[in-house]
Amino acid sequence: MAPFTAEANVLGVVRNTVREYGLLQSGDTVLVAVSGGMDSVVLLDVLSRLTEFNLRLIVAHLNHCLRGEDSAGDERFVADLAAVYGVPVVSEAIDVRELCRRERLSLEDGARKARYAFYGRAASRYGASVVALGHHADDQAETVLMRLLRGSGTAGLAAMNPRRGESYIRPLLQLRRAEIAAYFSATGLRCRTDASNADVTFLRNRIRHEVIPYLSHLNPSVVGRLTTTARLLAADEEILCAVTEDAFQRLSKRDDLNRLVLDLGGLRREKVGLRYRVYRRAISLLKGDLTRVAACHIQQIDQLALAGKPNALFFLPGRLAVVREYDRLTFSVDVPDLHFPGELVVAGPGDFSLPGGGVLRVASVAPSVALAGDGGRQRAIVDLAAAPFPWCVRGVRPGDRFRPSGMSGSKKVKDYFIDEKVPVALRSAIPLIFSEGKLILICGYRLSNDALVGVHTHAAVAVEVCGQPAKSP
Incomplete structure (x- = not known):
């Protein structure tokens, strides 16, 4: 039997993790995220020793430009390290502090966003199958505590998995920091030290240097307990995600503005936990x-969904808008800015570009088409004797009225929109067509009695809007 060593222990745990979670396939091209710190240096060394997988390794390093010459030194160190292993290196420098200022992010969030964007670019450039990250069990325990303090549900407390989607793997996740340090010493590896890792103004560092040591006095196995909790919650999360996806497919759709729309009637029948998900x-x-996005934001969305007000608006961090529109709850990036400025003159059949997007198509047809019922909501057939050219096309204005087909009397357009539950965000973009000052058609919705084709009609046109968002949902 081979003697137990720090090297054998780490290599054995990593091989087991790779097999258990299917992290690597033979011949994979692996982008290895190397900061220059101990964990990432060990990650590179371990992957280089998994010779049975015949891996093609690419070292990736992001210079965050946060520590002046030290950051530049890290970049040079990683380049030299890649040369020792005989593997390519790809690196970029990004002013993370400027990114955070521009996008109003914390330094931690901005650095993470910059890293993952860089990894994505580098992986695409080299055709990498996966990106290997150096997180370990102590990182996992810290993440669980951070998310617990910030307020998180099962998904957040499940923390990190050895595999994140199809693109990211964490081969060291089942190793303790002490085991990695023992391997580092036994193999004589070198690394860079980042002084900011000792800065307790960052929450993760406070948890690492203050909270976990204190909890270890209460329970020496606290890191193991936290990682086990994360693993159990991750298993539960798989089941809950499947249930959530099923509900989401039933309750959601994309509308004409490419927003995500949830059916409030169905949503209200679900348990509160599933609604949150x-x-x-x-x-x-x-x-x-x-x-x-915190728990309080999710609760506010639920209050919006259950409230009695038919129309309301709520903004989430990141310029995401949640809009209540009657029996719909819509999610979009920013509130759609739709309106129909000015007026468009239609002198006869043809295609006319609409200011709000799309094309108004007017084409001559036989009156028999309308009498045979070949019109409908999206394609209206208009009697030209009753509604002669030129037409004026514009958006809705206060006081607009028309005589809806099939109804007696007239109706305010505003009231018609309310009765039809037309989303507020759409109303100002819907083209209205006027002939001789009379409203003859609300495009995509209703024709006026004044423009209906009859048995005495001699000339008619078909009217429809193509590629424009303000259609009937």
Whole structure:
């Protein structure tokens, strides 16, 4: 039997992790995130020794430009390290402090965003199958505590997985920091020391240097307990994600503005925990992540969904808007700025570009088309004798009225929109067509009695809007 050593221990744990979670396949191109610190240096060394996988390694380093010459020194160190292993290196320098100022992010959030964006670019450039990150069990315990302090549900407390989606792997996640340090010493590796890791103004560093040592006095196995909790919650999360996805598919759709729309009637029948998860799923799809979205925001969305007001608006961090529109709850990046400025003159059949986007198509048709019922909500057939050219096309204005087809008397357009539950964000973009001062058509919605084709009609046109968002939902 081979003697137990720090090297054998680490290599054994990593091989088990790789097999258990299917992290690597033979011949994979792996982008290895190397900061120059101990964990990432060990990660590179361990992957280089997994010869059975015949991996092609690429070293990736991001210079955050936060520590002046020290940051430049890290970049040079990593380049030299890659040369020792005979592997390519890709590096970039990004002014993270400026990024944080520009996008109003904390230094920690900004650095993370910059790193993952860089990894994505580098992986694409080299055709990497996966990106390997150096997180370990102590990082996992710190993450659980951070998220617990900030307020998080099961998904957050499940923290990190050995595999994140299809692109990221964490081969060291089941190793303690002490085990990695023992391997580092036994192999004679060198690394760079980042003085900012001791700065307790950062929450993670306070947890690492103050909270976990204190908790270890109460329970020496606290890191193991926290990582086990994260692992159990991750298993539960798999089941909950499947339930959430099923509910999301039933309750959601994309509307004509490419917003995510949730059906409030169905949503209200679900348990509160599932509603919360559906909201988070919608946000994540639009925003790409849940950064800066806290439990209080999810609760506010739920209050909006359950409130009696038919129309209301709520903004989330990251310029995400949640809008209540009657029996719909919509999620979008910013509130749609839709309006129909000015007026458009239509002198006869043809295609006309609309100011709000799309094309108004007017084409001559036989009156028999309308009499045969070949019109409908989206394609209206207009009697030209009753509604002669030129037409004026514009957006809705206060006081506009028309005589809806199939109804007696007239109706305010505003009241018609309310009765039809037309989303408020859409109303000002819907083209209205006037002939001789009379409203003859609300495009995509209703024709006026004044323009209906009849048995005595001699000339008619078909009217429809193509590629314009203000259609009936």
